[in-house]
Amino acid sequence: MTSVSELQHTTGPIVLAGAGKMGGAMLTGWLAGGLDPARVVVIEPMPSAEITALAARGIRLNPAAPSPAEVVIVAVKPQMFREAGPALKPWVADTTLVLSIMAGTTIASLQNVVGGAVVRAMPNTPAAIGRGITVAVPASDVSAAQRALTDALLRATGAVEWVDDEALMDAVTAVSGSGPAYVFLLAEELARAGIAAGLPEALATRLARDTVSGAGELLHRSELSSATLRQNVTSPGGTTAAALSVLMGPDGFQPLLERAVAAATARSKELAT
Numbered sequence: 001m002t003s004v005s006e007l008q009h010t011t012g013p014i015v016l017a018g019a020g021k022m023g024g025a026m027l028t029g030w031l032a033g034g035l036d037p038a039r040v041v042v043i044e045p046m047p048s049a050e051i052t053a054l055a056a057r058g059i060r061l062n063p064a065a066p067s068p069a070e071v072v073i074v075a076v077k078p079q080m081f082r083e084a085g086p087a088l089k090p091w092v093a094d095t096t097l098v099l100s101i102m103a104g105t106t107i108a109s110l111q112n113v114v115g116g117a118v119v120r121a122m123p124n125t126p127a128a129i130g131r132g133i134t135v136a137v138p139a140s141d142v143s144a145a146q147r148a149l150t151d152a153l154l155r156a157t158g159a160v161e162w163v164d165d166e167a168l169m170d171a172v173t174a175v176s177g178s179g180p181a182y183v184f185l186l187a188e189e190l191a192r193a194g195i196a197a198g199l200p201e202a203l204a205t206r207l208a209r210d211t212v213s214g215a216g217e218l219l220h221r222s223e224l225s226s227a228t229l230r231q232n233v234t235s236p237g238g239t240t241a242a243a244l245s246v247l248m249g250p251d252g253f254q255p256l257l258e259r260a261v262a263a264a265t266a267r268s269k270e271l272a273t
């Protein structure tokens, strides 16, 4: 992760349209990394208490007089974009970087509705703690400076991968955009299974949460592959092998996740406008 201080080389306002779960997570990551709140404009019809409180730190919330910004981040729901997009135009000049994080919504659609130099990106909510991963794809007219600015913004919330093929974004969305939800569900279901196996609810919940987060942290810090880390838990003829014979069986994780990722990929394509 690079420091938000790279963003201090730029001076213009950073406009965030839609400060919900994902836009709010990115904003949290930027502010935690040291971005000056005075540079941030938030456009949000029903701001949460947290976002409203940020106004006291210098963020400008729903200012009355828009003017072209250096960056506009589009973080409204894709289903809202056709309605919400045109109102963003006064913030966008030809030279404005328009960074969209909307699932499905294409670069062509952003160019038509909002204009500017468009980068389409797919982040995830661990951005709030600087541990997100974002995949970005630039429109052909995005300058090197705009790409560097995008990179600095995204790196302040975690890792960044650039791709040239926009068609990859549906599967990216299904794997890393939605992926944190699959992991949180794993923690929920591991706790439920622990309760079913006889554990008190509070203990099962604690064990599941700390196991998922601890294993995630080990995966993050270790240079070993996930397969090796898994094998390191699996004593021959032991308890893990018994569980994995279920989880790696014909109706185990592999076909289940393939179906889940295929469903999310298909939904991303449906959301394309």
Ligand SMILES: NC(=O)C1=CN([C@@H]2O[C@H](COP(=O)(O)OP(=O)(O)OC[C@H]3O[C@@H](n4cnc5c(N)ncnc54)[C@H](OP(=O)(O)O)[C@@H]3O)[C@@H](O)[C@H]2O)C=CC1
Residues within 6 Å of the ligand: 017, 018, 019, 020, 021, 022, 023, 024, 043, 044, 045, 046, 075, 076, 077, 078, 080, 083, 084, 087, 101, 102, 103, 122, 123, 124, 125, 177, 178
């Ligand atoms: N959640 C996630 O993990 C991820 C989400 N995304 C993308 O981020 C975007 C936002 O998703 P998410 O944060 O989950 O959804 P949210 O509903 O939490 O956030 C969208 C926000 O936009 C606000 N909004 C509605 N209309 C306007 C408008 N005209 N101008 C400005 N803001 C408006 C909404 O307000 P109100 O609620 O009052 O309508 C809401 O606060 C989506 O496009 C999604 O595809 C991408 C990666 C991951």
Ligand SMILES: O=C(O)[C@@H]1CCC=N1
Residues within 6 Å of the ligand: 103, 173, 177, 178
């Ligand atoms: O569920 C969604 O559509 C968004 C995109 C990826 C994560 N959340």
